[in-house]
Amino acid sequence: QVQLQESGPGLVKPSETLSLTCTVSGGSVSSGSYYWSWIRQPPGKGLEWIAYAYYGGSANYNPSLKSRVTTSVDTSKNQFSLKLSSVTAADTAVYYCASTLGYYFDYWGQGILVTVSS
Amino acid sequence: QSALTQPASVSGSPGQSITISCTGSSSDIGDYNYVSWYQQHPNKAPKLIIYDVNSRPSGVSNRFSGSKSGTTASLAISGLQAEDEADYYCSSYTSISIPVFGGGTRLTVL
Numbered sequence: 001q002v003q004l005q006e007s008g009p010g011l012v013k014p015s016e017t018l019s020l021t022c023t024v025s026g027g028s029v030s031s032g033s034y035y036w037s038w039i040r041q042p043p044g045k046g047l048e049w050i051a052y053a054y055y056g057g058s059a060n061y062n063p064s065l066k067s068r069v070t071t072s073v074d075t076s077k078n079q080f081s082l083k084l085s086s087v088t089a090a091d092t093a094v095y096y097c098a099s100t101l102g103y104y105f106d107y108w109g110q111g112i113l114v115t116v117s118s
Numbered sequence: 119q120s121a122l123t124q125p126a127s128v129s130g131s132p133g134q135s136i137t138i139s140c141t142g143s144s145s146d147i148g149d150y151n152y153v154s155w156y157q158q159h160p161n162k163a164p165k166l167i168i169y170d171v172n173s174r175p176s177g178v179s180n181r182f183s184g185s186k187s188g189t190t191a192s193l194a195i196s197g198l199q200a201e202d203e204a205d206y207y208c209s210s211y212t213s214i215s216i217p218v219f220g221g222g223t224r225l226t227v228l
Contacts, residue, residue, distance in 0.1 A: 046121070046222040047156075047164065047207050060216060096163060103152035103211040104169040111163050 002027035004097050004109035011115050012091075018084040018114055022097030029073050029080055030055045035100040036073060036080040040093040041111075048093075052100055053080050087116045122146065122208055122220035129226040135196040138223045140208030141189060146218060148189035152211035155184060155193045158222075159204045168193060195225070203227045 008020035022036070029036060037052040053059045053071040061069050065084070073080045084091060094113050098105040123141040130136040140153070147153055153171045156164035166175055168184035171191065181196045191210070195202055208220040 047209075047219040049209075049217045049219060062216060063214070102170070103150075103217065104154035104166060104209070105156070105164070106166050106169070106175065108163040108165070 002099050002107040004099065004107060006095060006097050006109045006112040008112060008114070010113060011117065012087055013118050014088055014116055015086055018082070018087050018091065018095075018116075020082045020095055020097075020112065020114070022080050022082075022109060024078050024080070024099070027099070028075075029078050030075045033101060036071075037098045037100045037105060038071060038082045039096045039098055039105070039108075040091075041096070042090075042093040050084075050095075051082065089116050092116045120218070122210060122218060124206075124208060124220040124223045126221070127224045127226065129228055130195075130198045131228045132198050132200065134198050135194060136198060136225065138193045138195075138206055138208075138225070140191040140193070140210075140220045142191070142210055142218075143189055145213040146189075146210040147186060147191050149213060150211045151186065153184065153186055153191040154209045155182075156207045156209070157202075157204050158207065164207060198227055200227050 003025045005023045012018045035052040038050040051061045051071040053073045055073045068085045070083045094111040096111045097109045099107045151171050155168040157167050158164040171186045172184040183194045206223045
């Protein structure tokens with residue numbers, strides 16, 4: 001069974017770049033069957049899909065965040081990453097990484113709370 | 119791409135059945151059989167309970183079932199149990215090749 005674990009700073013200053021990593025175990029990010037997604041959830045609110053990456057180098061982004069987001073897969077470390085630039089308080093959320101099989105998210109990390117504050 | 123529309127809350131008594139609706143458009147639910155549902159307990163990660171409209175992952179109770187008619191998908195839960203109290207989210211693939219979520223529905227077991 002695939003397991004995912006998010007890591008990164010829990011506090012980011014406004015205007016800076018949020019950087020998170022998701023480590024995958026029990027499976028390979030090089031699996032041609034999977035995409036690797038990032039999803040966030042502001043406190044008390046619903047889920048928002050951010051982006052997904054494929055090991056071959058392709059990626060797709062939520063149009064509302066596209067100008068600020070980059071995601072990629074590191075096959076050597078069996079990880080994938082998220083970078084969100086120019087953050088504001090509106091980017092405060094629990095960030096989840098998830099494996100994406102077909103058109104659904106079958107395994108999720110536990111989530112990491114990232115707070116944007118000076 | 120607009121979020122899918124779900125009722126904010128539903129409730130039911132133990133043993134009863136409930137249904138949660140998820141309304142989209144011809145650009146998402148109406149055009150693709152790629153609707154999924156997630157259960158989220160407080161302070162926990164979401165868990166996949168239905169995919170591809172009406173398929174259940176291994177280990178998910180058969181009390182959970184999914185369906186779709188036109189631009190509306192539905193999640194049915196039969197034989198309500200206290201442990202079913204949670205937030206439920208639908209998701210669909212869209213015509214611009216990205217997924218979109220519903221706003222979420224809080225299920226209260228009375």
